[in-house]
Amino acid sequence: MDTDEPKTLVVEIKGSGDPEAMLKAHTMQNVWVRAVSGLNAFGRWRGAEFWAINEFKPDLDRAICDMLASET
Numbered sequence: 001m002d003t004d005e006p007k008t009l010v011v012e013i014k015g016s017g018d019p020e021a022m023l024k025a026h027t028m029q030n031v032w033v034r035a036v037s038g039l040n041a042f043g044r045w046r047g048a049e050f051w052a053i054n055e056f057k058p059d060l061d062r063a064i065c066d067m068l069a070s071e072t
Contacts, residue, residue: 006043009067011060013050025049044070 010033014021029047037045048063050056 007067007070008043008045009063010045010047011050011063012047013053013056015053017051046070 010028012025012028014025029049033045033047036042044067046063046067048060050059052059
């Protein structure tokens with residue numbers, strides 16, 4: 001993998017786990033992010049959803065570290 005390849009983390013902060021929010025989160029992670037990343041034209045993309053809107057910093061830090069350490 002090219003270490004200079006751009007990496008983008010798409011972050012969604014949700015206030016509830018209603019079915020519509022869950023469907024949107026699933027679509028973002030499993031369809032949209034995979035498709036954009038798979039084009040190999042815009043770098044590597046990842047998605048992360050956070051549900052605890054007032055306490056997501058540790059999870060965000062972890063998602064950023066995981067993305068930067070990832071080779072895929």
